[in-house]
Amino acid sequence: MLNSLLLLLFISTIFIENLKVVLAIFVIELILNIVLTKDLIKNLKKLKFLGYIYMITFVIHIISHQTGEVIIKIFNIYVTKNGVRYFLVTFLRIINLVMISWLVKDTGFLMKRLGRYRRVMENVFRLVPEVFVLFRRRLKFKSFLRYILTRIDLKDN
Structure with a gap:
């Protein structure tokens, strides 16, 4: 409520x-x-x-x-x-x-609702400055997505 x-x-x-x-x-x-x-x-x-x-x-x-x-x-x-x-x-x-x-x-209702996505959200917030790499290196969007995905740590496999 x-x-x-x-x-x-x-x-x-x-x-x-x-x-x-x-x-x-x-x-x-x-x-x-x-x-x-x-x-x-x-x-x-x-x-x-x-x-x-x-x-x-x-x-x-x-x-x-x-x-x-x-x-x-x-x-x-x-x-x-x-x-x-x-x-x-x-x-x-x-x-x-x-x-x-x-x-x-x-x-804390956001963390109750989004608690299971907390690690993903922290990774996204940590990688926000990496967006400027897209502009600096003049990467295409597809190459930029590969670049970001290589930076994400997958610890829970």
Whole structure:
């Protein structure tokens, strides 16, 4: 049931742009994180770095959305309701996605579902940088697949 709820929250976070609905999703995810996440304080401390990125996005949203009802005028830049609303929706979406990732990591439902493919996934993640060999050596796709398959260790024969 939790997996279905997480999927529903994820899809609604991505597609819904209504500020009240996104805020309600944020509250639901916050409650789930308080109840289910073991390292919530440690995870919140990691968000400190993102604060600078959020401030930069705030400035970009304010500058890029100059139409609508003006709240404050600072020099030649207008802070409008539309710009603030758009920033809040974007900010809450990012935070919601981060909180969903905490829930997925702590509940471990991905490893429960994909546990038998764990070794394959680790090999694939380890070989991702090898993709650049395709471009560097100008290999054909067939030759590239042979190259990758020779790099995979088959230990469980």
